[in-house]
Amino acid sequence: MKFPLSIDYISKIKKQIGVDTLNNATIREIVQISTIIQKEVDNEPLIRFDKGIPGLPPFEIGVDAEIKALKNGIAAIYPNVEGISDAKEQMSIFYKKFMNLNIGSELCFPVSGSLQGSFASFIVLSKIDAKKKKILFVDPGFQVQKQQCEVLSVDYDTINLPEIRGNKFEKILKGYFETGLYSAILYSNPNNPTWLCLSDVELKVIGELSNQFDIIVIEDLAYFGMDFREDYFTGQEPFMPSITKYTSNYILLFSSSKIFSYAGQRIAMLALSENLYKKEYINLSNTFKNISFGKALINETLDSISSGTCHSAQYAFAAMLQSINNGNKDCINALKKYEKHAKLTKNIFLKYGFDVLYNDDLGRPLADGFYYTIYHPKLDSEELLHSLLQVGVTAISLKIAGSKEDKGIRICVSQIKDEQIELLDARLSMINSIKEKFETNEVVIHYQ
Numbered sequence: 377m378k379f380p381l382s383i384d385y386i387s388k389i390k391k392q393i394g395v396d397t398l399n400n401a402t403i404r405e406i407v408q409i410s411t412i413i414q415k416e417v418d419n420e421p422l423i424r425f426d427k428g429i430p431g432l433p434p435f436e437i438g439v440d441a442e443i444k445a446l447k448n449g450i451a452a453i454y455p456n457v458e459g460i461s462d463a464k465e466q467m468s469i470f471y472k473k474f475m476n477l478n479i480g481s482e483l484c485f486p487v488s489g490s491l492q493g494s495f496a497s498f499i500v501l502s503k504i505d506a507k508k509k510k511i512l513f514v515d516p517g518f519q520v521q522k523q524q525c526e527v528l529s530v531d532y533d534t535i536n537l538p539e540i541r542g543n544k545f546e547k548i549l550k551g552y553f554e555t556g557l558y559s560a561i562l563y564s565n566p567n568n569p570t571w572l573c574l575s576d577v578e579l580k581v582i583g584e585l586s587n588q589f590d591i592i593v594i595e596d597l598a599y600f601g602m603d604f605r606e607d608y609f610t611g612q613e614p615f616m617p618s619i620t621k622y623t624s625n626y627i628l629l630f631s632s633s634k635i636f637s638y639a640g641q642r643i644a645m646l647a648l649s650e651n652l653y654k655k656e657y658i659n660l661s662n663t664f665k666n667i668s669f670g671k672a673l674i675n676e677t678l679d680s681i682s683s684g685t686c687h688s689a690q691y692a693f694a695a696m697l698q699s700i701n702n703g704n705k706d707c708i709n710a711l712k713k714y715e716k717h718a719k720l721t722k723n724i725f726l727k728y729g730f731d732v733l734y735n736d737d738l739g740r741p742l743a744d745g746f747y748y749t750i751y752h753p754k755l756d757s758e759e760l761l762h763s764l765l766q767v768g769v770t771a772i773s774l775k776i777a778g779s780k781e782d783k784g785i786r787i788c789v790s791q792i793k794d795e796q797i798e799l800l801d802a803r804l805s806m807i808n809s810i811k812e813k814f815e816t817n818e819v820v821i822h823y824q
């Protein structure tokens with residue numbers, strides 16, 4: 377079989393996987409569809425823009441440290457839930473050096489991926505106050521965190537960032553906060569999927585309102601420093617904008633998955649302010665032995681979920697942080713490959729009549745990085761995902777990320793290889809004839 381694939385063939389694969397529309401398909405389902413197609417087209421690679429898997433080798437310093445720890449017999453020993461001191465100390469040094477934040481090592485705790493950190497946090501947050509039962513998410517956002525709330529039966533609402541930036545931001549956020557229904561707000565900076573970055577001014581607003589209404593801010597740093605418009609690894613101003621400047625009501629989630637290309641080992645660090653760690657919530661006594669937020673979170677919740685975090689991965693994490701803290705920029709420089717591939721692929725999409733959907737970052741051009749969003753003025757997102765799949769290009773819809781737009785898709789550049797850049801051009805050149813068939817209704821997608 378060769379590209380472009382027929383629309384009937386795509387419909388058949390959708391049926392096989394049990395997917396009604398590509399627009400509603402989860403990343404997992406898109407990956408399943410891609411795997412089937414890849415097996416059936418001979419020697420013609422799919423160009424994969426779907427899953428956010430790091431496309432770089434793991435940071436070797438971590439691998440070496442982990443092997444050494446394993447050879448020393450660490451695999452036999454249960455890790456302490458607080459984490460090993462080296463990893464905690466290096467996290468604390470990192471925050472001081474690259475965020476100008478004073479946070480003691482005793483407030484940094486390893487977790488099995490930052491997703492475990494958010495999962496544990498949602499459990500405790502939903503129990504701190506009988507009225508404050510909900511989490512507020514800044515959307516478009518990372519779908520799995522909302523899935524976590526659903527799994528836990530924790531209610532949540534979303535605010536649509538692109539619609540409320542600028543003058544409206546404070547008023548709208550305040551409207552949500554003053555309902556008294558939210559225990560916490562969560563955002564990632566840069567944002568998955570749009571790569572928009574909350575500005576220092578916006579973070580100040582969030583911080584001040586969180587103080588006023590006693591709302592905990594979860595700052596998800598899955599893409600720390602990957603807003604390549606600034607170099608946040610100099611150890612000097614400008615430091616990366618962060619909520620920690622404006623409130624002491626925070627939880628930070630720092631992931632090794634993207635910055636160190638270490639996603640497979642599921643290692644991250646949750647840190648919280650001393651104020652929040654010690655803060656007592658009487659309502660917690662309905663569930664926990666401890667009424668302090670920190671102890672309920674670490675000693676009871678994290679301990680219940682996994683009794684600590686993979687021991688050898690903590691050694692890797694400590695070594696990788698230490699290396700950056702000591703000035704090694706190898707892994708940061710390697711990340712620039714994503715910036716380069718975002719620039720190159722974006723230009724090819726623009727050449728074929730696509731446009732970037734969320735391209736205005738408060739008047740600044742968007743950074744090039746891990747993700748960006750595109751649309752085609754003549755196609756809705758279902759037609760777009762279909763047409764791209766027909767020419768061997770995979771992506772995910774923005775609908776599953778909570779976008780209010782019905783026309784956009786997310787492009788993740790991490791998996792594209794240098795030699796596929798030209799191929800992308802060739803593949804997109806086939807799209808016009810497919811697009812015309814949609815426009816003239818010559819082809820209609822069969823929604824099952």
Ligand SMILES: Cc1ncc(COP(=O)(O)O)c(C=O)c1O
Pocket residue numbers: 428488489490491492518564568596598630631632633639643644
């Ligand atoms: C915004 C965001 N947060 C968290 C994660 C997951 O991080 P981890 O691998 O540390 O669980 C991702 C992964 O794609 C993400 O995009």
